[in-house]
Amino acid sequence: MADQKIPQVTAKRLPLYYRYLEKLHAIGKQRVSSAGLADALQIDPATIRRDFSYLGELGKKGYGYNVTYLLQFLRDFLKQDEVTNVVLIGVGNLGTALLRYNFYRSHNTKIVAGFDQDVSKVGTEIDGIPIFAMDRLSEVLALHHVEVAILTVPASVAQATTNFLVNAGIRGILNFTPARLNAPSNIRIHHIDLTVELQTLIYFLKNFPAEEDVNDFTLNSDGDD
Amino acid sequence: MADQKIPQVTAKRLPLYYRYLEKLHAIGKQRVSSAGLADALQIDPATIRRDFSYLGELGKKGYGYNVTYLLQFLRDFLKQDEVTNVVLIGVGNLGTALLRYNFYRSHNTKIVAGFDQDVSKVGTEIDGIPIFAMDRLSEVLALHHVEVAILTVPASVAQATTNFLVNAGIRGILNFTPARLNAPSNIRIHHIDLTVELQTLIYFLKNFPAEEDVNDFTLNSDGDD
DNA sequence: GAGTTTTTGTGATGAAACGCACAAAAGTGC
DNA sequence: GCACTTTTGTGCGTTTCATCACAAAAACTC
Ligand SMILES: NC(=O)c1ccc[n+]([C@@H]2O[C@H](COP(=O)([O-])OP(=O)(O)OC[C@H]3O[C@@H](n4cnc5c(N)ncnc54)[C@H](O)[C@@H]3O)[C@@H](O)[C@H]2O)c1
Ligand SMILES: NC(=O)c1ccc[n+]([C@@H]2O[C@H](COP(=O)([O-])OP(=O)(O)OC[C@H]3O[C@@H](n4cnc5c(N)ncnc54)[C@H](O)[C@@H]3O)[C@@H](O)[C@H]2O)c1
Numbered sequence: 139m140a141d142q143k144i145p146q147v148t149a150k151r152l153p154l155y156y157r158y159l160e161k162l163h164a165i166g167k168q169r170v171s172s173a174g175l176a177d178a179l180q181i182d183p184a185t186i187r188r189d190f191s192y193l194g195e196l197g198k199k200g201y202g203y204n205v206t207y208l209l210q211f212l213r214d215f216l217k218q219d220e221v222t223n224v225v226l227i228g229v230g231n232l233g234t235a236l237l238r239y240n241f242y243r244s245h246n247t248k249i250v251a252g253f254d255q256d257v258s259k260v261g262t263e264i265d266g267i268p269i270f271a272m273d274r275l276s277e278v279l280a281l282h283h284v285e286v287a288i289l290t291v292p293a294s295v296a297q298a299t300t301n302f303l304v305n306a307g308i309r310g311i312l313n314f315t316p317a318r319l320n321a322p323s324n325i326r327i328h329h330i331d332l333t334v335e336l337q338t339l340i341y342f343l344k345n346f347p348a349e350e351d352v353n354d355f356t357l358n359s360d361g362d363d
Numbered sequence: 364m365a366d367q368k369i370p371q372v373t374a375k376r377l378p379l380y381y382r383y384l385e386k387l388h389a390i391g392k393q394r395v396s397s398a399g400l401a402d403a404l405q406i407d408p409a410t411i412r413r414d415f416s417y418l419g420e421l422g423k424k425g426y427g428y429n430v431t432y433l434l435q436f437l438r439d440f441l442k443q444d445e446v447t448n449v450v451l452i453g454v455g456n457l458g459t460a461l462l463r464y465n466f467y468r469s470h471n472t473k474i475v476a477g478f479d480q481d482v483s484k485v486g487t488e489i490d491g492i493p494i495f496a497m498d499r500l501s502e503v504l505a506l507h508h509v510e511v512a513i514l515t516v517p518a519s520v521a522q523a524t525t526n527f528l529v530n531a532g533i534r535g536i537l538n539f540t541p542a543r544l545n546a547p548s549n550i551r552i553h554h555i556d557l558t559v560e561l562q563t564l565i566y567f568l569k570n571f572p573a574e575e576d577v578n579d580f581t582l583n584s585d586g587d588d
Numbered sequence: 589g590a591g592t593t594t595t596t597g598t599g600a601t602g603a604a605a606c607g608c609a610c611a612a613a614a615g616t617g618c
Numbered sequence: 619g620c621a622c623t624t625t626t627g628t629g630c631g632t633t634t635c636a637t638c639a640c641a642a643a644a645a646c647t648c
Contacts, residue, residue: 147605153562157541171625180543184607184628191627199626200614222565235460236557247561286565310568312561316382318405328564330555332461336472336537337378339553340447340511343535372635396595408595409637416597424596425644594645599638606633615624 148189154179155189156216159209171202218246223282227299228291229254229269232314236288237264250282276306286310293317373414377441379404380411384434396427443471448507452524453516454479454494457539461513462489475507501531511535518542 144152158178162170172190176183190196190203196211197203213219221242226233229252242248252269254260260271270278278284287308291299296317303311310326313319316334319327369377383403387395397415401408415421415428421436422428438444446467451458454477467473477494479485485496495503503509512533516524521542528536535551538544541559544552 145605149566150559150563152566153559154556173625178543180545182607183625184609185605187625187627188606195627197626198614199612200616200624202625216562216566217569224561224565231460231463235456238456239557241558241561245558245562247558247565286561286568288561310564312564318403320405326564326568328560330557330560331379332464332555333466333470333472334375334378335553335555336449336466336511336513337441337470338375339535339537339551340449340472341374341377341441343511343551344442370635398595407637409598409639410635412595412597413636420597422596423644424642425594425646427595590648592645592647594643596643597641599640601636601638603636604634606631608629608631610629611627613624613626615622617622618620 144192148192151181151186151189152212152216154181155186156209156212156218159205159212162205163209167205169202170205170208172197174202220246222247222286223250223284224248224286224288225250225275225278225282225284226252226288226290227254227272227303228289229256229259229264230290230292233288233290234264236290237267240265249288250284251278253278272302275302279307284308286312288312288314290314369417373417376406376411376414377437379406380414381434381437381441381443384430384437387430388434392430394427395430395433397422399427445471447472447511448475448509449473449511449513450475450500450503450507450509451477451513451515452479452497452528453514454481454484454489455515455517458513458515459489461515462492465490474513475509476503478503497527500527504532509533511537513537513539515539 155175158175159170172183172186175181175186179186187197190208193211193215196208224247226236226249229237233252233254237249237252249267252259252264252267253272253275254269255272257271259269262269285308287303287310289296289299289303289311293315296313296315297319300311300319300321304321304325309324311319311321311328313327313329314332316331318329321327380400383400384395397408397411400406400411404411412422415433418436418440421433449472451461451474454462458477458479462474462477474492477484477489477492478497478500479494480497482496484494487494510533512528512535514521514524514528514536518540521538521540522544525536525538525544525546529546529550534549536544536546536553538552538554539557541556543554546552
């Protein structure tokens with residue numbers, strides 16, 4: 139793989155570009171400029187060009203970017219033809235919504251199984267996705283080559299569940315609980331804290347009424363966050 | 364309001380501090396150091412001290428921070444005693460999960476109503492929260508002094524719905540749809556793109572297997588914002 | 589109460605990301 | 619095929635955020 143060090147923020151924007159290019163391709167558009175992308179995605183055109191420049195010289199001066207070529211390039215780069223299987227732990231309100239939302243329909247990610255402690259849920263299916271008891275975890279991970287888990291259990295059991303997941307071989311966790319999880323440093327954890335997102339929006343609204351927009355993918359979060 | 368310019372990232376971390384201080388207070392802890400907070404929240408202690416320093420000199424050298432005092436200070440600063448009413452537009456899978464999750468239980472934010480186009484949903488209640496038709500929006504906003512909306516409609520109607528919301532007086536939108544919304548610059552929009560979050564996690568996992576953790580609020584950055 | 593330890597608040601430095609501005613290349617029009 | 623327009627790729631200054639490192643202050647110890 140010829141992927142050098144791509145800045146974190148760039149890696150977060152690539153799926154956005156990819157998604158919009160799919161849309162352009164679907165409506166038969168042949169070419170697009172950084173300015174065109176900028177309008178649609180509300181990202182500075184220079185930032186977009188810089189992002190692409192990390193991947194190579196993908197455009198042509200005076201022309202812009204060829205939609206089909208760029209789309210294919212990003213598909214390869216993001217490995218969009220390989221399907222990634224994931225599991226979901228905690229089939230409650232939020233977990234059920236995520237199971238029902240079929241990521242696979244529009245993306246290369248598939249939730250292959252749900253897990254829950256509640257015996258009344260075990261053995262059922264949600265939109266064709268089977269729900270298992272926790273003690274079947276290792277088995278299912280091995281069968282479907284799963285390394286990523288979505289965590290939607292109550293915060294009180296989040297750490298214990300994490301330990302269990304790590305032990306079973308999970309390497310990445312998308313954590314929806316408000317708990318800050320401890321795990322070995324080779325385990326990648328992204329936090330999505332919906333309560334904080336809402337609180338932060340309200341805070342900015344109350345305190346900086348007429349500020350400019352700020353893109354906010356999870357700083358996630360955020361992170362990123 | 365004695366709030367100067369607080370860095371964006373700091374504003375996103377304050378609710379995290381607040382939440383943890385509540386927990387400490389509940390178990391009767393009197394004092395906490397930046398190192399103690401750092402351990403629990405996985406944020407560098409210098410960053411934490413710097414964050415607090417924007418708000419004033421809240422700690423005491425050689426002692427740390429008084430939990431009760433700091434909690435009260437943050438409560439005031441974040442205006443945690445004022446309840447903020449919000450509405451939710453699009454009572455589908457995700458919308459229903461959010462309605463069922465009572466933000467109010469642990470925070471100062473209350474979803475007072477849901478709205479949906481689907482007549483079979485209008486007139487029902489979810490956990491005591493009434494669901495209205497879209498044409499009742501202005502009325503409900505005025506009644507409850509609502510300025511913030513959570514948007515969980517299909518992406519295809521997201522822009523039209525946004526226009527409608529802005530027109531009705533909404534000033535802040537927490538957008539769960541993958542659409543990039545256009546709105547006047549005085550409207551604050553935060554994006555939470557769950558698909559991108561998942562894709563980004565997988566990307567990092569595939570390409571940088573043994574990297575260090577990166578906080579990702581939403582930014583979530585958000586991050587993400 | 590003198591000496592030791594703890595811990596803050598912040599100056600200084602570094603790292604990451606953003607976006608201006610422009611040369612160079614390619615396309616378009618006549 | 620010449621003049622003009624479009625648009626990329628990137629050098630570079632700016633902004634934003636993270637973290638080191640340390641003096642100063644307060645708290646403990648005995
Ligand atoms: N629902 C939301 O809108 C929302 C919003 C913000 C944050 N969250 C967070 O997301 C998480 C899930 O929220 P929810 O509303 O879906 O809660 P929920 O109670 O509806 O669902 C939790 C599920 O986890 C299962 N569970 C409990 N202990 C378990 C264990 N040890 N192992 C496996 N499964 C277990 C329960 O049986 C239940 O099905 C919580 O941490 C919550 O704080 C949810
Ligand atoms: N469910 C998830 O886990 C998930 C994950 C990622 C992104 N999303 C995004 O969140 C949004 C909602 O997802 P969902 O799974 O809840 O979808 P859904 O189809 O279950 O719910 C959408 C709801 O919006 C209502 N609606 C449709 N048009 C409307 C209009 N013009 N005005 C008012 N209401 C209208 C529908 O009646 C429905 O109740 C989508 O944009 C989706 O892309 C959802």
